[in-house]
Amino acid sequence: MYTDEIKEMEKYADEKNIPIMQKKGLSFLCKFIEKNNIKKILEIGTAIGYSAINMALVSENINIVSIERDQEKYIEAIKNIKKCKLEKRITLILGDALNIDLKDKYDLIFIDAAKGQYINFFNKYKDNLVEDGFIVSDNIDFHGYVENIDEIKNKNLRQLVTKIRKYIDFLKSNEEYDTKFYKVGDGLAITYKKGVLDE
Numbered sequence: 001m002y003t004d005e006i007k008e009m010e011k012y013a014d015e016k017n018i019p020i021m022q023k024k025g026l027s028f029l030c031k032f033i034e035k036n037n038i039k040k041i042l043e044i045g046t047a048i049g050y051s052a053i054n055m056a057l058v059s060e061n062i063n064i065v066s067i068e069r070d071q072e073k074y075i076e077a078i079k080n081i082k083k084c085k086l087e088k089r090i091t092l093i094l095g096d097a098l099n100i101d102l103k104d105k106y107d108l109i110f111i112d113a114a115k116g117q118y119i120n121f122f123n124k125y126k127d128n129l130v131e132d133g134f135i136v137s138d139n140i141d142f143h144g145y146v147e148n149i150d151e152i153k154n155k156n157l158r159q160l161v162t163k164i165r166k167y168i169d170f171l172k173s174n175e176e177y178d179t180k181f182y183k184v185g186d187g188l189a190i191t192y193k194k195g196v197l198d199e
């Protein structure tokens, strides 16, 4: 469905250097959404709508709210969502996710925005998750840099990767939540309240 539109988005992202999800990570996430019967999704970091559109196409029962702070990307996302006739099921919010307050609860929260802010996004939105919901975080491996931090010469990059490491430690040592890490795409983490996946 909408194969051409999706290919166009991949081309646009490639040309403009927009870090959309890698295909393997995306297909893993879509299967997870299908298997767990996820219906309400909150996405932090829309970019041009690529991941939101792909997630929405998993099932007609899925509704997504997605937040983007960059106006140009937000406008591009609106166009893409219209092309795929998903404007009834994907709602976009223009703004900084750290300044927005949402009341609704979601089955899945997908964090894919500024990598240095993941702990803040997590803490800000964890109460918007249903009791047995999931928080999925993208770019946990960050192009392999996270495991090879000593080799990074660029200072800004090293700082960013240090922050991703801190987020990983935050998840691993969290007393309320468990996390599984997947080496798929650019690395995904799936977090849920302790006990939720126990038999």
Ligand code: SAH
Binding pocket: 018, 019, 020, 021, 044, 045, 046, 047, 048, 049, 050, 051, 052, 067, 068, 069, 070, 073, 095, 096, 097, 098, 112, 113, 114, 117
């Ligand atoms: N999820 C998208 C890719 C998102 S790229 C996909 O896979 O198709 C990350 C996006 O997060 C960028 O467009 C950036 O502008 C946005 N972003 C970064 N920090 C943000 C914040 N604090 N609030 C909202 N959006 C943010």
Ligand code: MG
Binding pocket: 019, 020, 021, 112, 138, 139
């Ligand atoms: Mg990403």
